[in-house]
Amino acid sequence: MFGRIFIGKPAGDVFWNCFRFGLESVSIQVWFLLLLISSRWMYAFQSFSLPEIMLFTDWFSLSFLPVFFIPFFLFPLRSLFSFHSTTGSLI
Incomplete structure (x- = not known):
């Protein structure tokens, strides 16, 4: 899983992909607990x-x-760590 995330990606994309996978796993756990x-x-x-x-x-x-x-407090972090996809500079 991590090899697919990290290879050939800028640092901002790596951060967002890790955050997104973590958020999806948390939401799956929350829905499972709500069902339980x-x-x-x-x-x-x-x-x-x-x-x-x-x-x-x-x-x-x-x-x-x-x-x-x-998640409402963590979503603004995407704009802080996002990089331009072609130049690699901070937006």
């Missing part, structure tokens, strides 16, 4: 009491809040 938690939601409504469900939702919102906001 949604299946637990159905189980939670059947067997848990209301205070336990409220504790579960508080844990869910606090644990995943940073994951949803991280």
